[in-house]
Amino acid sequence: MQNSSMDIRKLTGEDAAAFQAIRLEGLQSHPEAFGASYEDESKLPLSLVSERIESGAVFGGFNDDRALEGVIGILKSQSEKVRHIATIWGMFVRPSARGTGLSSQLLSAAIDEGFRDCRSIRLSVVSTNVAARRLYQRAGFTQWATDRAALCVDGVFYDEILMRLEAE
Template sequence: MQRFSIRRLQRDDASMFREVRLEGLARHPEAFGASYEEELDYSLAQIGDRIENSAIFGGFADDGTLVGVVAVARSKGAKMRHIASIWGMYVRPEGRGTGLSRSLMIAAIDEAKRTCSSIRLTVVSSNAAAIRLYESLGFKAWAVDTEALKVDDIYHDEILMRLDTRA
């Protein structure tokens, strides 16, 4: 079985992050609020800023290839600083079924738990594998955003999920 190392991305990982992010947006546009066309316009400096302003974790193969990513950001407002949002989860096909997705999510959850008591994410309702993963990690669905995204002429519902870290 393939093993992956997980680490927080740094500014100089911007090019690799951009490549994986664009791949995810192109292959699964229904799974992300962002669009391939919008992200294509971001400069490496802007992507570096994004990396510095969020905790973005990467899963690396033994040869140094970035195979998967996930990000977590803490809410900024004084009344919402207890909430972290997980975003941008994507694992390339060669990393699926290996435990990489779980490892990335655990890194994101551990980061969020340091300062937040509530972790939230959204997942397109058609992504059964992701929903199973999130539920296995303790996330609970709390709402459905009907027709949250429109890709071409097809609407996609998103499930809003939450993990309460106070136990």
């Protein structure tokens, strides 16, 4: 079911508390899907969260009540030899907003941002997250490698699928 009322915008430092809340929710509910841990991220002061938002590009999807329902980050490499590559990170959509098209809208915003300056966008997705893998494939991402046992959560190892999208 498509929901056209979501407002997608780049987050600012003023969104730090809302961003931290949704990020912690994602890390807690799906620890296998993120390289970061709930334990580490929950200790970060809001000032540092705000700095992270301001120094990169993080997009949020807001519902009619102005509540943050989903997020995605894109980081552009700074090193001269790899500054043509951007990396998508931290995508999470609250269960209540899944199936609304928000994931596609957030991904599209991140891709548009990445291709402003870069020619390649990369991401990693845990192999067990079939819905996310399908979303990325629909957007044109292709798998280029598998990172075996990339994450270990509570003694269980998870593979990550490495995907990329090239500018046309």
